Amino acid sequence: MRVLNLSTGFKPFDSSLEEIESKSFLFSGGEVHIKLQDAAEEVLVSARLNDSNEVMKLLLAVDALRRNGSKTISAFIPYLPYARQDRVMVGGEPLSIKVMCNLINSCNFEKVYVFDVHSEVSLALLDNCELISNYSLAKQVLSNHTDYLLVSPDAGALKKIYKLAEALAYHNDIILCNKVRDVSNGKIKQITVDQDDLGGKDCFIIDDICDGGATFVGVAKELKKRNAGKVSLIVSHGIMSHGEAELVDWVDHIYTTDSIKNDSSDLISRILLADLIEL
Structure with missing residues (x-):
């Protein structure tokens, strides 16, 4: 071949x-x-x-x-x-x-x-x-971390995160966030979190895509209000259509792949798919 x-x-x-x-x-x-x-x-x-x-x-x-x-x-x-x-x-x-x-x-x-x-x-x-799946990406990122929390940014991501947690043999709570949108314009007007005190633990938000990043900024703000440690993002596809400006103040680090582009920075680590997959 x-x-x-x-x-x-x-x-x-x-x-x-x-x-x-x-x-x-x-x-x-x-x-x-x-x-x-x-x-x-x-x-x-x-x-x-x-x-x-x-x-x-x-x-x-x-x-x-x-x-x-x-x-x-x-x-x-x-x-x-x-x-x-x-x-x-x-x-x-x-x-x-x-x-x-x-x-x-x-x-x-x-x-x-x-x-x-x-x-x-x-x-x-x-x-x-x-x-x-994104299991190999998450395993590589989390291999050097202990006592962290996995975060679902919305209800739509929760099913995937449950499967990921099983693959990781993860036994802590999964933190569930929910978005409330303004029906007149579709914009997010509120984000809820299902726990009030995160105990200073580092949080990893898991999702498939980061485009503009507004959802993740909103989630990170709410997590830090609830005593989160560092808040990082693990996303399979980092589009970052608005650059880093909207993310850098609230997200401590972003881990993604080179599925879309190659560029990385102090904020963004792009892990090569060549190191994650075997076809």
Whole structure:
């Protein structure tokens, strides 16, 4: 088996596997083009699908592989785009995750690996899908910590955290937070925490995505009001669309992966997926 890494700076597979080199560029009309330098019968493709050009590059690469004689092609898509758009809220909207999954399914992959996907709807819509959990990420981060608390930032994350706690053999309380939104604009107006005194223990908020970070800032504020120690964040996909400014005053550290990007800082540690997964 050989690997084809389509995203610059992202090599999530065992370095002993031989890589298929490729070159890609945009035509003047905005069209994506890719040219493979080699081929193989069995290929494992990695792709960060951070924008529509990257989606198109994946589709074109699979076509090129098949035309070059590849028989078995699998894909590792660490962050599945449109997984948050997994329902139609009002008339006139698309079911975006289904459109995305239809495109991926058109490639007829032998296997599609995704990392800590946001919505279980995605797993039902993707053919031959295999979910990789966040357990290895959490285990690596927490390996040097004792007597800490796991925190669910909202009710939606709680089911995953119970499963994670079992995998970690974690026996302390799981702290449950809840968001109350203003129905007129969707903004968070209150965050509740189910315990009043956290005993000075370090808290680790667990979730799949950090985008702007407003939820985590709100949760961190409430935890520190309740005698939390350090408040850190473990998220599989660190988008950080608003940068660090809104997070740095309240969150002591953020642990994430390179599923979206490579940059790190004093606040943000990006753990390589190559060190966490084995396909």
